[in-house]
Amino acid sequence: MKFLHSKNRLESVSDGVFAFAATLMVVTIGNNATITSFQDELPNLISFAVSFFVMMAIWKVHYNYFRRTDFIDNWIIAFNMVLLFTVLFYIFPIRSLINTGTGGVRISIEKFASIFQMYSSGFLLIFLCFCFMYLRAYKKTNDLKLLFYSRHFFVFVLVALISFIFATLRIGLLFGFPGFIYAFLGPLCYFHSKWFHKKHNLKY
């Protein structure tokens, strides 16, 4: 009573969601604009570009997962759907957020804290899904590379969690401290990679 899973269809429905959401984010200008000069569109350009390329960066991580393993079961499908929902729910407000940012509107500290909380939790959820997907695939296939990526994305989750806690406790909020924590991603991932490859005697 076992049937083969179709990697193709899961990719196809995910690609549809990514493509559609990315298009929708850029599309809105066309409706308002009549004859648009360069200067009027520049602030929009920035916010459209940021949200489009964040979307595409997440697509790339998703794309990498399905390059690295062919394993699919109902858990992977469920995590994939939670991931898609999280991406859709968090990406769209980015646009208006950046628009407000470039517009120079002053934001209260309360708002500022809740924005950091919101994006840290979105970041956390997205990479938690990837972390679980790699872990599930590792448990079923015993491919060490998948364990590596599971832990790699767990580092992302931890950093997002620390940023969330700092934003909640309002530690260094005025200096954007909860944002700068993400800069630790680079060195942390580097040390994790070195440690992991040494421990398991893997070559790069």
Next chain:
Amino acid sequence: MKFLHSKNRLESVSDGVFAFAATLMVVTIGNNATITSFQDELPNLISFAVSFFVMMAIWKVHYNYFRRTDFIDNWIIAFNMVLLFTVLFYIFPIRSLINTGTGGVRISIEKFASIFQMYSSGFLLIFLCFCFMYLRAYKKTNDLKLLFYSRHFFVFVLVALISFIFATLRIGLLFGFPGFIYAFLGPLCYFHSKWFHKKHNLKY
């Protein structure tokens, strides 16, 4: 004068519809929200999440059908299109329904009955399509597993029919009785599965 059917294209157009509808359900927030705090979005989060995951659950059932059989003919295509239309027609009002539900608005008994009628008939139509699709594939391929799934989804149709009748006759409406009937799906499907496997001497 026979040409091969392309399973790939039927899946691709269906996935497009599912992906697009799922995205559209979540997308609306981005347009209204400027800087959204956690608290403002929580009621929307629930309604978006429910309609998104209902959509994805139906996608999963659709996905399972095409995993279980490669058989496609014009009838399967027609049922598939009726299915897609029913999904699109019934899923979208869910969002506003849940929004009203969480908003605490009081609804008259007449409205309450017609909501139950509406969703029972949607549920009925969706699983009637799956039931016919499996039955058609069974008749052409004689694969007993497909007959099993056809009857499995016919149980869904019957339960939805009973719920519809109870809502129409206003039996136990105030206690949400037409809704609780769906709880019988679990045991009924279990007994059907046991009986079917015994009768046809199938292993699980």
Next chain:
Amino acid sequence: MKFLHSKNRLESVSDGVFAFAATLMVVTIGNNATITSFQDELPNLISFAVSFFVMMAIWKVHYNYFRRTDFIDNWIIAFNMVLLFTVLFYIFPIRSLINTGTGGVRISIEKFASIFQMYSSGFLLIFLCFCFMYLRAYKKTNDLKLLFYSRHFFVFVLVALISFIFATLRIGLLFGFPGFIYAFLGPLCYFHSKWFHKKHNLKY
């Protein structure tokens, strides 16, 4: 300097257009409706269903073309794009047209004539594209079945042309005569099929 054409991508971009357009036609209700009762939605149901299934019928004709031949060149791609544009341009007003029809609004004869002209020309253009696509594929592959389908759809084009002329000359417009002409499609296609199979000694 010859490169293989990718049937897969042409189908994929066409399926995307069909899926989005079909979804968009049904989607609009979700935005207006708060708690919708059965009675309020029935007129919409009809217009959504008609435009959705017309769309899907054209998808089926398009799907059949790519089942019957693997031949693709730049001309086929160009005809395919003109076809997609025509479908998008003509399908969307159908919805509002049917809504007006079921709403019982009285239409002047001038409007009535121009509606028939518009839809006859849309019908004509859509099947002219299919006719050219089959003809082009026939010329390059010499498969008689493709010639048959090219002529089959040319019958559609002729009937639409006659309907267009009748609507322009206002012949029998009050009795809906330009519309009833489409009923001749059935017998005409039947006689064409008989004649073609006899002439070329083909079996059905």
Next chain:
Amino acid sequence: MKFLHSKNRLESVSDGVFAFAATLMVVTIGNNATITSFQDELPNLISFAVSFFVMMAIWKVHYNYFRRTDFIDNWIIAFNMVLLFTVLFYIFPIRSLINTGTGGVRISIEKFASIFQMYSSGFLLIFLCFCFMYLRAYKKTNDLKLLFYSRHFFVFVLVALISFIFATLRIGLLFGFPGFIYAFLGPLCYFHSKWFHKKHNLKY
């Protein structure tokens, strides 16, 4: 630690973006129109058709790239995403631009210059992406045909650059000179092709 790239997914997400954007450009009429006569829609028809077919022409160039090479790496994916963003950002204002053009509104010289600047820079960016994509694929595969196409599209980039400079310096702007420069694309590409095939002793 090398994993195969999936050409299929990159094509699928790009096709989704193209299909959706093309659909969105034509779709808008359906919402406004109630019963539309031929005459009312003709100006829209032109602007919808132009933007739809420009979109599809870019799709064709994109399609040709992936026909000519199977090479994909992270750079190709990055260029592809920049390309998609540029297409989305520049295509949508075309529609309103043409609508204004056919509406006979008088435009100041300043606006006229900035429109030419905007579209020249869009044209430049789109073909710069293609140019880089072919160059990258050439460097990794050493296929001379890819070098040819890289230079072919570099001619496009140069012409767009000259048009941009002319529009900025307001040289011959009133006669639409920056627009007529694009007519040199034909002969320039012809001479480039002749020279390239002679130099590398390639047959057509």
